[in-house]
Amino acid sequence: MGSNRRLFWGIVDKIEALIDSGIYSPGSRLPPERELAETFKVSRPTIREAIIALEVREKIEVKTGSGVYVLKPVNQLIGSNKQVNAFEVTQARALIEGEVAAIAATTITEDELARLHQTLVDMEKGEFIAEADKEFHQIIANATRNSAMILSAQNLWKLRSSTPEIIKDYDSVCSKDNSKTLAEHTAIYQALKSGDSTQARLAMHGHFNRLINALFDAVELRALEEIRQKNSETRGLYSIPNPVDI
Template identity: 45%
Template sequence: MAERRLYEDVADSIRRSILDGTWPPGTRLPGERELSEQFEVSRVTIREAEIALQATDWIRIRTGAGAYVAPELPGDNAILPKVSAFELTEARSLFEAEAAALAAPTIAASELARLDDLLAAMADDGATEEEISAIDHEFHMTIAAASNNKAIVHVIESLWRMRLELPEVRHSHSLVCRKDGAARQSEHADVVAALRKRDATGARLAMRRHFNRLLESMLDETEERAMVELRRQSAESRERYLLSAKLA
């Protein structure tokens, strides 16, 4: 399948069946074997779909008892669009750069102090990847809140939900963030410096530079993975050729 994974289509179909009343809240879903036959996919794909549905609060998986539709269904805003890491980063660049520009003239001393604390926490070599992600999230949301625009805060929080909850987006960011800690730290410091100067243009440009570098890192990582896959395929072809030559 192009772009989408098979389990995502299955999860969408199950979600629609929940919404149309086929499986009301609180009812038990059919077993893996029955669902795999219904959707003509493997049981592994069914498990992946159920894990995705549980992560977004549509079902509850009970060990040894099966999967049950959640007693209360999430709202429509819980259904995240399927976007690529590149699309999401472009959108974040647009909104977060403007949020930084809006925040610059009026950001409070307490908010600047919190950003300083987050910068220090992000520089901790002992922090785990999950902790760094949480710190990064709070850093960006602190700036969004300082814009004093509730609509912008809502949009940026929604974009961050995609960043944290969409598996492929999360994976892409994880690959890049393992390598770019120093660059990210420096870029965040530049944003805070511009905010402290009440420099709206400087804050906007610093935030854009941060996201532009992130996009470039993603492109580099994508190219690197493509080369690894190409080398793997080449090695397999060489092995098959050598084996066929021996048999001849």
């Protein structure tokens, strides 16, 4: 699973980056499978796997006999024009995914537990951490066998990249403290493995509670830096020149 999986996710990330940057714009058709394989220097089966993953992420739509088309990004909640912030997304995820974990503790299969454990291994190696993080939460949501819960978890994950502000806030904390995230994911995994719904819920809440606090710390540091910058500019404006320099 190792090298093939890493190669597969690498191609997913590259194509997704091209979509997000607008090089492959919404409504446009992706290059043919053969051309993509040549561009990324991988096999066509690897491209097919990447296309399937991108379709699951709702980045593209495969139209039989026509091609693969880029979908418009989902930037907002259904039926709402109001933008949300990182704190609201995280609180909502804590509440919903806490219950998702509680349900999954009674329904998760041995195969799903094995795949969940693999994400822990990937995170411990420090390889494809973001992908392992997302897969971890998706496996748990899918384990509920509840389509509404799965869709809710997926939509909340999409909101993580719905605005530049949320992306900036999450990037400021998710690229750090991998050891803490790994420890929290391990606690959730152990609770699921033991079939303990209460502990699974508590472990998931603990995971998001730490993330919310980290977001607050990051926002405070950024605000302090902005104040320092403004004070520095103002100080230069009103400082009295040294008589020697006049």
